[in-house]
Amino acid sequence: MDFLTVHGIHHTYFTKNSATTALSDVSLTVGEGEFVSFLGPSGCGKTTLLSIIAGLLKPAIGTVALEDKKVETTRQSIGYMLQQDYLFPWKTIEENILLGLKISHQLEPVKIKYALNLLEKMGLKGVELQYPKQLSGGMRQRVALVRTLATEPKLLMLDEPFSALDYQTKLKLEDLVSNTLKSFGKTAILVTHDIGEAIAMSDRIFLFSSSPGKLHKVFTVPKELREETPFNARSHEVYSTIFNSIWKELDSLEHANNC
Numbered sequence: 001m002d003f004l005t006v007h008g009i010h011h012t013y014f015t016k017n018s019a020t021t022a023l024s025d026v027s028l029t030v031g032e033g034e035f036v037s038f039l040g041p042s043g044c045g046k047t048t049l050l051s052i053i054a055g056l057l058k059p060a061i062g063t064v065a066l067e068d069k070k071v072e073t074t075r076q077s078i079g080y081m082l083q084q085d086y087l088f089p090w091k092t093i094e095e096n097i098l099l100g101l102k103i104s105h106q107l108e109p110v111k112i113k114y115a116l117n118l119l120e121k122m123g124l125k126g127v128e129l130q131y132p133k134q135l136s137g138g139m140r141q142r143v144a145l146v147r148t149l150a151t152e153p154k155l156l157m158l159d160e161p162f163s164a165l166d167y168q169t170k171l172k173l174e175d176l177v178s179n180t181l182k183s184f185g186k187t188a189i190l191v192t193h194d195i196g197e198a199i200a201m202s203d204r205i206f207l208f209s210s211s212p213g214k215l216h217k218v219f220t221v222p223k224e225l226r227e228e229t230p231f232n233a234r235s236h237e238v239y240s241t242i243f244n245s246i247w248k249e250l251d252s253l254e255h256a257n258n259c
């Protein structure tokens with residue numbers, strides 16, 4: 001059984017004067033514990049597909065199932081990490097990380113302990129009573145990840161979570177997020193524009209073409225790279241081979257769009 005099944009998705013946005021087909025006949029599956037990336041030119045429908053998988057947007061045609069159940073019934077099993085951390089500035093770090101549990105009426109001692117342990121695992125012990133403005137951008141993103149993981153979601157959606165960070169922080173956070181998700185055996189989907197990031201973090205990469213958004217090609221990241229941390233994967237000898245293959249494919253897609 002596949003963990004996530006996306007079947008025959010077609011979606012068109014209608015505005016007053018126009019209709020834009022964002023996705024056409026997209027089908028894919030993701031296995032339990034797998035880390036996949038959605039990569040492709042701007043406007044190829046990555047965010048639309050993420051919203052559909054999350055059950056936030058109903059597709060015109062097609063179905064999404066998580067563990068064989070339609071996503072409308074499984075929304076609570078999905079966690080998000082976004083480009084912005086969306087921490088509440090007037091709440092302490094502890095209040096922020098416990099917010100998801102509070103909203104879902106799960107504020108039990110064992111779950112609180114789990115969240116505080118996660119904070120420690122992320123190297124953030126001691127910041128519990130501080131406020132978001134007292135932390136750096138990288139620390140805030142780590143807090144956002146703790147808040148997401150605290151509710152123990154089955155599927156994580158990572159929508160360009162590192163794109164607002166400086167390069168060094170981004171590399172460090174890629175390692176931390178990857179190690180944490182692997183250690184918990186979490187299934188994750190990363191949306192990114194960064195080919196290197198997709199290769200370094202993923203088991204498989206779904207490459208989309210645009211106008212309308214279609215699944216163009218699926219790349220399986222070589223085992224040698226998957227066994228490395230994202231940082232070390234970038235300097236592995238096979239890294240440049242897969243990077244060049246994806247780069248060429250992306251370049252041909254952009255060329256086809258411009259002709």
Ligand SMILES: Nc1ncnc2c1ncn2[C@@H]1O[C@H](COP(=O)(O)OP(=O)(O)OP(=O)(O)O)[C@@H](O)[C@H]1O
Binds near residue numbers: 015041044
């Ligand atoms: N709410 C909306 N109303 C109308 N058109 C939309 C809407 N949201 C997205 N679109 C259009 O649908 C297409 C796919 O958009 P989407 O944001 O899913 O792509 P994307 O691959 O995530 O883009 P980017 O990489 O730039 O974030 C684009 O042509 C976009 O202009």
